[in-house]
Amino acid sequence: MYRVWSEEGTLLCEVSGKYRFDAVDREDYPAVGDWVMVDARPQEGKGTIHHLLERKSCFSRKVAGEKTDEQIVAANVDTVFLVMALNKDFNLRRLERYLTMAWESGANPVIILSKADLCEDGDEKVAEVESVAFGVPVHVVSAVENRGLEELTPYISEGQTVALLGSSGVGKSTIINAFLGEEVQLVQDIREDDAKGRHTTTHRELFLIPEGGVLVDTPGMREIQLWEGDEGFKHLFEDVEAFAAECRFRDCQHDGEPGCAVQNAIETASLELGRFQSYVKLQKEIAFQERRANAKAMMAEKQKNKQLSKWSKRFKKGS
Numbered sequence: 001m002y003r004v005w006s007e008e009g010t011l012l013c014e015v016s017g018k019y020r021f022d023a024v025d026r027e028d029y030p031a032v033g034d035w036v037m038v039d040a041r042p043q044e045g046k047g048t049i050h051h052l053l054e055r056k057s058c059f060s061r062k063v064a065g066e067k068t069d070e071q072i073v074a075a076n077v078d079t080v081f082l083v084m085a086l087n088k089d090f091n092l093r094r095l096e097r098y099l100t101m102a103w104e105s106g107a108n109p110v111i112i113l114s115k116a117d118l119c120e121d122g123d124e125k126v127a128e129v130e131s132v133a134f135g136v137p138v139h140v141v142s143a144v145e146n147r148g149l150e151e152l153t154p155y156i157s158e159g160q161t162v163a164l165l166g167s168s169g170v171g172k173s174t175i176i177n178a179f180l181g182e183e184v185q186l187v188q189d190i191r192e193d194d195a196k197g198r199h200t201t202t203h204r205e206l207f208l209i210p211e212g213g214v215l216v217d218t219p220g221m222r223e224i225q226l227w228e229g230d231e232g233f234k235h236l237f238e239d240v241e242a243f244a245a246e247c248r249f250r251d252c253q254h255d256g257e258p259g260c261a262v263q264n265a266i267e268t269a270s271l272e273l274g275r276f277q278s279y280v281k282l283q284k285e286i287a288f289q290e291r292r293a294n295a296k297a298m299m300a301e302k303q304k305n306k307q308l309s310k311w312s313k314r315f316k317k318g319s
Helices: 017-022 092-105 122-132 149-156 172-180 230-236 238-244 261-267 273-318
Strands: 002-006 009-015 036-041 046-052 058-062 070-075 079-085 108-114 138-140 161-165 205-208 214-217
Touching: 002 036, 002 046, 009 036, 017 046, 058 092, 070 161, 079 092, 079 149, 079 172, 092 108, 092 122, 092 230, 092 273, 108 122, 108 149, 108 172, 122 138, 149 172, 161 172, 172 205, 172 214, 230 238, 238 261, 238 273, 261 273
Parallel strands: 009 046, 079 108, 079 161, 108 138, 161 214
Antiparallel strands: 002 009, 036 046, 058 070, 205 214
């Protein structure tokens, strides 16, 4: 079931039988932020979804667990607010994952460093973030001090959609409440012992901003498994890729080969070891997911052809 905003108000909708038949994977179904064609029944407050319009962007990750399925976090997003708190939540390696997914989605990433009132070395943290997020806007905000939130307003102008992503307790709901001018999202304090937040938001939800923009709130995601990310990966690790292009051997694995420019950059402190290790880990993860996704797609196509063949035989017998 889906809640769909329309000219007739909010409708409770389900997909048609034909839609369900044509859908192969879960990504074929509507997600938060999608535009759909609906046969509306406003007198009932219901409707039937017949078609999903083409997405201009799609922010997705692999579902939790062993299943090889894509979970669409939000669709048709113009800007992604990657929210990270300036406390123990601060984690550059996790931010690299978010940035990879953001670049791959087709949306523009913007980094929001929240809870600035809890941090004494904010300038150093900003410098660390800028060292891995080349050219990405970085904003430091504090809801307690009412600082920095006004800098985010231009991103949420009329017709623009912004999705907020980050761990639990980083302040996503607080930002949404600030833009809406009222407490529509529950806000909870973080745990003092480890600075981790509780899951205040448990589902994805759209909010219409008075200025005409749309905000998409998402549940906190501390663990992120990539779905796709080849283009986003290359964009994020341009520095590592530039060093790799200077290696003596084109197929250099950067693991002790002579003339390795990457290892030389690490030894001369031109490249941080932790960033290179993140590069290797994400590269392997993306390759692994691609192999699993390809195998799953082939299996799904085979099963669908088998089902069509079965129905075709039944139809011939009936005629």
